Amino acid sequence: MKISVGHLYPEYLNIYADRGNIAVLFRRAAWRGHDLQVEAVGMGEAVEPGAHDLLYIGGGQDREQALVAHDIGLKGEALREAVAGGAACLAVCGGYQLLGGFYRDRLGVELPGAGVLPLHTVAGERRMIGDVLLECELEPGVRRTLAGFENHAGRTVLEPSAEPLGRVVAGFGNDGSSGFEGCRSGRVIGTYLHGPLLPRNPWLADWLLAQAISHRTGEEPAFQALEDALEGEAHSVSAGRARSRGGRASR
């Protein structure tokens, strides 16, 4: 089956190995007989709601983020409509911030966001840099961990009604104090975790692929398990790093 991915601003937002995430989605789809096709959605190009089963938006530095901020504001309505129609979405780091209500940078300049996720972000003085380990429960009763790396000056504040992606086991998370990381809203995942995220957390790649296929067919597929020994090894080394040297939530 064809799975259509819309990759937002690949020219601008690609700082932390975002193409690693895309490669994992592509291969894991292919190993199950699906054809994942990635289409770049760049500056000035329209998002067509319903056209993409999965949207991806990666990380950028302040400069790149500022360059795309105006454009993503214009895409906001179409993105919200796409997501309301059941498209899955993964937003990492800068892309995560851009999906919120706004981002206020170091100089106090406020960049508009796409308004897809119920949150906003304010740049702080101290960067939060280090290995991170989360515990997530995307489906009730199913607890799984995500291991990654974070590097952000932004403090992301979720609205009271918002659901975080996970609980911080080790590392800083959204703001270094709430004990939570990322945001999950239906099929939309926003997170600071890169490294990249999906190679060492293949369960999340499979979850996103399943959501994307559901968007296309209306049914969640039953995936065959893949041989994930290397992925498991990478996950456990990364998780160990977070436990031993991840950022601490307290100052």
Next chain:
Amino acid sequence: MRPRFPLTAGIVAARTAGRLSRLVGAGGGTTLPGKLLNALDPTAVGKLSARLPAGSAVVSATNGKTTTAAMVAEIVGPRMRLAHNRAGANLLSGVASSLLTADGAELGLFEVDEAALPEVARRVRPRALCLGNLFRDQLDRYGELELVAERWRGVVRDLPVEATLIVNGDDPQVGDLGADRPGRMVFGVDDARQGSSALQHAADSKWCVRCGTPYDYEVAYVGHLGDYGCPRCGHSRPALDLAARTVELDGLDGVSFDLVDFEASVRVKLPLPGLYNVYNALAAAALSRALGSTLEEVRAGLERFTAAFGRFERIAVGDRTLLMLLIKNPAGANEVVRTLVAGDPPSLAVIALNDAIADGRDVSWIWDVDFEPLLERLDRVVATGDRAAELALRCKYAGFAEERIEMRPALEEALDRGLELTPAGGRLVVLPTYTSMLELRRIVARRGFVKPYWEQAA
């Protein structure tokens, strides 16, 4: 005549510490005495460098600073005694250590970490400063690239008027530094046959430094280094004072080019491969010219040059040869891959990934390296280092068959496995990150095949 400051007790104590460190086998003593010195007397680096009769020259860049400084040492070394941090200890402590140990030095020659540059420049007050390039590198340590660029703008603003500033004009961020400074020297490559019009994935400074519009590239050579122009505001590559023309790549054996400056042109046959080494040679040539070397001295020095440690270094290990090519960030690793593929592509490679502070704790950069052209030619990869599994995944998700990836996290085991798979008389290609390179060198040194790095300075 420069003022002679009396040596402080701190300087004497720190010198003793360096000797002790080597005596007890704790390492090269390349940073410890400097650290001690800076703690005992924070003004000592300034005092010691003020004693150098020919002053100091400083090189910084994301990629190539060790090689560039080593080339300059080869060029100016015959004329002057140097205080040079050749082992790559490039923070203030490393500069301090080399000042302590170089008795009778006339010229300070320092490669300096990009982030440490403001402090080192303030203390050393260089007579010449050479800025090579800025690429994404160790973002976990430096923060964003733009923050490093901002620091460099501050360094250039504070540089004394009598100092010579040298910049790589092919890098938009770097080429814009000190644009209004009289006497600024600009170097770059001028040979459209060696580039392409498409930027690599790892290109970073793609947007006009003045107005943010994407640059049009007449030609891109390495990452975002090239001949660029902004279609909106017209900002473009500055005029080159020193250029490489008619570049001929000769596989892994070397590269030759015409080195052209305002006076004359000489043909240089560099015994190091790759276009990135042409950039290093240009930076070294420009800096050496600023230090008074003739074009002929530059040519002779570059042609004598072998390799800076771990950077395209060949080490004989019994009847096999190790070819060690340091990789540390996407732009640099891409050039290593490009050079290997264009030269004599191996069928086996040992790739080593560590994640200590000096390597970058964040290993995501390996996904931004274009390893694919190399992987297409390899039958087998031995993945090693503390983050071997991440490397294995990088290969796996590039489409490299999992059964052809051998995971050997212990470096010594991986090295032995690589040597075992290499036929007698053959060559083993090793691509290590910084600390894995140091450890691999220690392993082969222990076996008696290479001198420890602190004994190489001579």
